[in-house]
Amino acid sequence: KSPEKLTLEEFLLSPETKPAKEYFENKVYQKPMPQLHHSAIQACLSLDINQVGRPRQLAFAFTELRCTFEGRSLVPDLTVFEWQRIPREPNGRIQNKFEIVPDWVIEIVATDEFSSISIRKILFCLNNGTQLGWLVDPQDESVITFQPDRQPEVRYNSDPLPVLNVLTDWQFSAKDVFSCLY
Template sequence: MLQTPSPTLTLAEFLQQPETQPAREYIDGKIVQKPMPKTRHSRLQSKLIQSINNISEAEQLAYAFPELRCTFGGRSIVADIAVLRWEHIQFDQQGEPLDDVVIPPDWMIEILSPNQSSNQVTGNILHALQYGCQLGWLLDPDDRSILVFLPQQQPELRNNCDALIGLEGIPLALTVEQVFGWLKMKK
């Protein structure tokens, strides 16, 4: 993540700024530019979203959103995947989700990009857990591992055939090996 020097903005002023591609985040009074996703990042992101939504949307258990801005606890962050339990999604009169999310995701998934600070990303997951997030994953495509974060617990490093902990109530059964196996597209 690249920090861009800028005049000090409040969170409210930051939220009035136009969105950028890639997204910028507001962390501890600073504006931080997320890196542009690369192919492996995009592949893992899309396969995880598809897998989560395939088992949770029809039953209205939860929904996985890509690159969703969530503003809470003095920060405005854009998780690679933000999973919200259905009851936490706010809808308008037409049944469409409201654009502004002012709560932490129930499950936050981040996929480390090349040259991205793992500490910065971990800091966002820890911040979300502090404000009510129930589960965090940090995927590292280079070493094929996933760091699993739960509230009030030490993170757990998962790799190879280790089973992954999913969000309670969502019957998603995956291993680390299965997740990174999605990167193999050509047989």
């Protein structure tokens, strides 16, 4: 389906949809409906990251969180924020809307057509302050990692994956990402 053309302001006034729509490159894109592999990886990664990051108030992973910044409104499969960067209300409660760039963006490939858009979104985030991006491909069980000022790297099996600096003592491999599928 070809993308709709709206302004960001018009897009933000439109009702939310499932699956989510995103505003990127001055167009509206509907995310594909997730299949079981996608959902399992998303749930497990969120749990794994939060088991390490939340108890020590280092980082917090969110699934399908709308992030609006630099004229775009994206809904990555997972976003991770360093704890001290999470927007909060005066009483300390997490804000309901995030208008900042995530520290780590994870996209899970749903279709070949969508992987190109996912890569462009990850690169956009990196160019605006994101520290780390992963593109997870359940088909060939690879993770392409994106970091500022580095070439993307494809990781398989026991290849270690980069994580946020605040999670330095956490070791995670490409095999760990896909373990929930077995």
